[in-house]
Amino acid sequence: MAETEATSSTQTKPKITLIWLNESRAQRIVWLLEELGLEYEVKAYKRREDKQAPAELKEFHPLGKAPVLIIDGRTLAESGFIVECLIDKYGPKLKPAEDDTDNYLQYKHLLHYTEGSLQPYLLLALISSSIKGAPVPFFIKPITSRIADQLSKPFITPNLVSNFGYLENLLKGQPFFAGNELSGADILLSFPVESASGRVGGWFNKGKYPNLFAWMDRIKERPAYKQAHDRVAKVEANL
Known part of the structure; x- marks a missing residue:
């Protein structure tokens, strides 16, 4: 309805x-x-x-x-x-002007990167978390937990760490992902970055990713x- x-x-x-x-x-x-x-x-x-x-x-x-x-x-x-x-x-x-070549290409890249590279790992993290938290009988719980861990530890988490490290480095010395001004790249990235803390665990924190967390604070202040x-x-x- x-x-x-x-x-x-x-x-x-x-x-x-x-x-x-x-x-x-x-x-x-x-x-x-x-x-x-x-x-x-x-x-x-x-x-x-x-x-x-x-x-x-x-x-x-x-x-x-x-x-x-x-x-x-x-x-x-x-x-x-x-x-x-x-x-x-x-x-x-x-979006950056086309003659601002580096930022323009970064903007275009991130429009595809967000859904093509980053979002699939977050979806897998959500699935893994759902498996681990599934309401199953206590004697089955070790099995579902092990399945979730076998997905997360060798595959999902390392790739997420790599991706968030990449994004953290992109924000070094600049307030937004494609330069000094907000762009569509920031808007598109807002969902996966903001949702990460609820999906990937405590390792995604302000101490490890200060630029990303400062960026989140920055966008949340926009009218x-x-x-x-x-x-x-x-x-x-x-x-």
């Missing part, structure tokens, strides 16, 4: 609808829309008890995933693609970030 929440203005140009799902990557699209100052409607859905997306999402895209953005009747799916399209058309201020947080809180309260 969807709950629809829209802006008060009726003069929305372009006409934008965000298909939003709780506990998904759609939050950062809300933040981007706020940064761009665009008016939009949020059509929100709640996950089923098994944590899967409801079947209704297939009305908007055959894969039934979120976020999906509908702009003037045209449907966009995949977070990186949505971010890139929105910025190219409505927010060139959120558009706060506006997006408030918007989503209101939507969730109505689900």
Whole structure:
């Protein structure tokens, strides 16, 4: 069952609808829309008890995933693609100029890196954590814990450590991932970095990754970030 929440203005140009799902990557699209100052409607859905997306999402895209953005009747799916399209058309201020070659290429790289390289390991970490915390009989618990550890220790954790070390180094001497100004790369990276502490364990901490944690503090102070947080809180309260 969807709950629809829209802006008060009726003069929305372009006409934008965000298909939003709780506990998904759609939050950062809300933040981007706020940064761009665009008016939009949020059509929100709640996950089923098994944590899967409801079947209704297939009305908007055959894969039934979120976020999906509908702009003037045209449907966009995949977070990186949505971010890139929105910025190219409505927010060139959120990407480095092409003649700023190093930062521009870094920005383009990170749009693909976030979902292609980093996010899969976080998904595996979530699966491993779910296996370890599964409600099974006590005599089965050692088996599920061992399976989870065999996934995490030799494979998932080393790759996450490598990826977060890479991101930590990118922030040396600069406030954002593609230079001195916020870009779509920062918005796209916000979900995996912010969600890491709840998925990967205590080794992801401020002492080990001071640049990443300072960056998180920095983005959370942005007015558009706060506006997006408030918007989503209101939507969730109505689900």
